[in-house]
Amino acid sequence: MYIDTAKSTRGDKTYTRYLLRDSYREDGKVKHRTIANLGACSEEEIAAMKLALKHKGNLQLLGDPSQVKLTQGKKFGATWFLKQIADHLGITQALGQDYQGTLALWQVFARIIDQGSRLSAMRLSRSHAVGEVLGIDDLKKDQMYENLTWVSKNQEAIEKNLWKTHCKKTQQPPALFLYDVTSSYLEGQQNELANYGYNRDGKKGKKQIVIGLLTSSDGTPIAVRVFEGNTVDTKTVADQVRILAESFGVEEVTLVGDRGMLKTPQIDALPEGFRYITAITKPMIRTLLEKNIIQETLFDEELHEVIHEGIRYIVRCNPIRAKEIQDSRNTKLASVSKRIADLNAYLAAHPRAKVATAKKNISEKVNRLNIQSWVDIEIDEKNRAIDCKKNEEKLKEESFLDGVYVIKTDLSKDKASAKIVHDRYKDLKYVESAFRTMKTAHLEVRPIFVRKDPRTRGHVFVVMLAYLMVQELEKYWKTVDMTVQEGIDELASLPVIEVATSKGTCLKIPEPSSRAAPLLALSNLIMPEVLPKVRRIVHTNKIHG
Numbered sequence: 277m278y279i280d281t282a283k284s285t286r287g288d289k290t291y292t293r294y295l296l297r298d299s300y301r302e303d304g305k306v307k308h309r310t311i312a313n314l315g316a317c318s319e320e321e322i323a324a325m326k327l328a329l330k331h332k333g334n335l336q337l338l339g340d341p342s343q344v345k346l347t348q349g350k351k352f353g354a355t356w357f358l359k360q361i362a363d364h365l366g367i368t369q370a371l372g373q374d375y376q377g378t379l380a381l382w383q384v385f386a387r388i389i390d391q392g393s394r395l396s397a398m399r400l401s402r403s404h405a406v407g408e409v410l411g412i413d414d415l416k417k418d419q420m421y422e423n424l425t426w427v428s429k430n431q432e433a434i435e436k437n438l439w440k441t442h443c444k445k446t447q448q449p450p451a452l453f454l455y456d457v458t459s460s461y462l463e464g465q466q467n468e469l470a471n472y473g474y475n476r477d478g479k480k481g482k483k484q485i486v487i488g489l490l491t492s493s494d495g496t497p498i499a500v501r502v503f504e505g506n507t508v509d510t511k512t513v514a515d516q517v518r519i520l521a522e523s524f525g526v527e528e529v530t531l532v533g534d535r536g537m538l539k540t541p542q543i544d545a546l547p548e549g550f551r552y553i554t555a556i557t558k559p560m561i562r563t564l565l566e567k568n569i570i571q572e573t574l575f576d577e578e579l580h581e582v583i584h585e586g587i588r589y590i591v592r593c594n595p596i597r598a599k600e601i602q603d604s605r606n607t608k609l610a611s612v613s614k615r616i617a618d619l620n621a622y623l624a625a626h627p628r629a630k631v632a633t634a635k636k637n638i639s640e641k642v643n644r645l646n647i648q649s650w651v652d653i654e655i656d657e658k659n660r661a662i663d664c665k666k667n668e669e670k671l672k673e674e675s676f677l678d679g680v681y682v683i684k685t686d687l688s689k690d691k692a693s694a695k696i697v698h699d700r701y702k703d704l705k706y707v708e709s710a711f712r713t714m715k716t717a718h719l720e721v722r723p724i725f726v727r728k729d730p731r732t733r734g735h736v737f738v739v740m741l742a743y744l745m746v747q748e749l750e751k752y753w754k755t756v757d758m759t760v761q762e763g764i765d766e767l768a769s770l771p772v773i774e775v776a777t778s779k780g781t782c783l784k785i786p787e788p789s790s791r792a793a794p795l796l797a798l799s800n801l802i803m804p805e806v807l808p809k810v811r812r813i814v815h816t817n818k819i820h821g
Contacts, residue, residue: 279314279326281789283766290769292789294322320346323773323786345776350405352785353770353792353803358385359409360801361745366441370434375813376426378410380738383423387742389764393725394420405772408783411810419815424726424734431737432523435499438744439524442496450492452530452700455516455537456707457509459484460721468729471505485724487711487736488512490519493532495706496747499523500740502733513542521547530687532700543686553685553701556589558677564589575680581694590683590694598679605675608645612664615641620661631660638662650674714743752799758791766792772807783807 277298284291294314299306314322323346362368362381371377386397389404398415407413427434443449461482462470470483484505490498499519503512513533520526530551531538538554546552556564564570574580575593582589619634635655642648642664650671654663683701685692692700714721721739726732749760756763770792773784788796788803796803 277311277329277332279322279329280310281322281787283769283789283791296325319348319771320773323775323784326786327775327784347774347776349772349774349783350408351403351768351770352405352408352772352807353766353788354389354764354768355385355404355406355409356803357767357796357799357801358388358745358764361748361799365744365748366438367741367744370437370441373813375412375815376423378412378813379415379419379423380427382406382410382412382415383420383427383738384741384745387719387738388745388760389768391720394424395725404768405807407812408772408807409810411813412815413812421726421731424731424738425728427734427737428730431733432519434737435519436523439498442492442498446492449524449526451526451528452493452532453498453520454491454493454495454532454704454707455488455513456534456704456711457486457488457512457537458711458715459486459505460715460724462505462722462724464727466727467724467732468727469502469504469732473506474508485732485736486512487721488516489707489710489714489740490516491707491710493700493703495703495710497710497740497744500737502736509537510539510542513537514545517546517550521550530685530692530700532704534704551685551687551691553683553687553697555701556682556684561677561680561682564682570682575677579694579698586686588685588687588689588694588697590685590698592681592698594679594681596679601678602675605647605671608647609651609664609666612638612641612645612647612651616662616664623660623662627660631655631657631662634662638664710743710747713746714739719743719746749799753795756794756798758795763795767795770803 277296280293280295280297282293284293294317295310296312296314297308297310299308301307314325317325324344327344359368359381362384367384368377368381371380382401383394383397386392386400390396390400392400395417398417398420401415406415459473459476461475461479461484463482464470465483467483467485469485472483473486475482475484486503486505486507486509488501488503490500492498499516501512501515501519503515513531517531520529520531528549528551530553531546532553533542535555535557538552543552543554561570565572569584570582570589570591574582574591577593577595580591582591616638619637623629623631623634635653638653639648642651642653650667652665652667654665655661656663683698685697687697713719719739719742721736724732724735726735746760749763753760753763758766766789770786770788773786775782775784784806785804787793
């Protein structure tokens with residue numbers, strides 16, 4: 277006999293079902309039958325029944341069942357689980373196990389469990405078993421902010437420790453690194469790093485910060501840096517190169533960056549032993565064509581390679597991308613045509629309406645859609661109507677390089693084939709994926725509830741560490757029909773149960789639900805039956821840098 281537990285989610289609510297069941301054999305097969313629906317029982321009553329069933333052969337161990345008292349404690353599962361993952365990844369050791377390092381670890385966990393401000397993380401600690409798992413209690417908001425300053429001051433040392441762990445796991449230091457930059461807009465005006473710049477979020481009129489992320493070739497985050505919001509992408513490269521050269525002691529490295537990142541000045545400034553993989557812009561491709569360094573005949577689906585003055589150019593045309601660009605143009609033109617039809621109908625119905633005003637309206641739309649180079653707008657004065665036509669000659673010139681890209685590198689052929697160079701450049705998608713997760717998906721770096729420079733940097737680094745853990749969980753749970761957030765929520769629902777009998781008191785961990793159990797199994801973890809003892813860490817007022 278056993279209690280079968282299952283959870284289901286409808287909208288924002290989660291429902292738990294409890295059935296008292298037993299197993300029996302019939303015709304050589306194991307079957308199950310339901311004895312009773314325990315849906316009306318409380319969590320404490322369910323836990324008592326599970327405890328009684330577990331010791332059904334020797335109930336005297338429990339004393340008088342009527343004297344058993346069960347009290348639900350804090351949420352245990354998520355904090356305990358994340359602590360095991362952090363230990364495995366070396367994050368716990370990298371942060372250090374004193375008060376500040378442990379508090380920083382909780383900030384990372386809080387970012388994964390429930391994204392919010394430092395005040396939110398402090399309140400979250402009251403309902404989760406932070407003291408019972410991490411050994412720190414009674415957190416204060418000011419401590420959380422001060423801890424971000426500590427994180428910022430110690431960031432390079434923490435990154436260096438994580439780097440050592442990464443190298444041990446891979447058994448060989450990576451020699452190829454991916455680098456990209458993004459921006460994150462701010463709602464307020466007072467952040468010390470905030471400024472106006474090229475906003476990738478499409479939020480006009482918002483100040484922002486710029487974030488540069490360095491990863492290994494498989495997308496594992498290595499280092500992150502925060503820059504003022506008006507910093508151009510190319511000016512962030514030197515800082516990342518310094519990290520590789522000085523902090524990590526890397527002497528031979530290939531830096532992979534997109535066409536806006538690694539331009540000639542940045543390439544020329546790379547230290548001895550550093551190599552690069554990047555792409556070139558369309559004007560640069562046209563220049564190579566004009567100089568006959570590459571030829572139009574190379575623009576097909578196959579990879580082609582040209583070597584000129586020691587530089588290798590990998591040329592390819594992606595037909596799928598070319599079709600996407602063509603479809604986009606057609607969609608934009610159709611949108612303009614529909615707007616023209618609406619305006620022409622308006623002009624016909626309103627004789628006093630000005631055709632020039634309607635034309636201005638269409639011209640503004642064409643400019644917004646960025647198709648003005650191959651769309652001509654005409655006015656039929658006699659019929660008071662507007663028309664737009666494709667300029668076929670200009671459109672041919674515009675679409676000439678659709679889907680075409682050229683990758684540039686100084687890596688020798690004996691170090692990497694054309695395919696390897698091509699694939700490593702395409703691996704920049706891992707950094708883009710990291711930015712999506714950090715900015716708009718699970719971790720939500722925004723809104724940034726801090727103002728001071730070091731706290732902003734500390735906040736972004738906490739988000740990077742949280743992403744490192746989320747990335748690991750995605751690998752573990754890739755076969756589960758559940759997002760990482762849903763998995764963490766499921767584990768978070770597992771509480772500590774205080775069991776008080778005539779024999780004494782103990783803190784028990786109930787068995788994981790049918791949804792949580794696979795998450796633990798896939799992560800190679802077994803939930804403890806009783807609350808483990810941890811060393812309590814005393815808070816010190818001083819922040820050691």
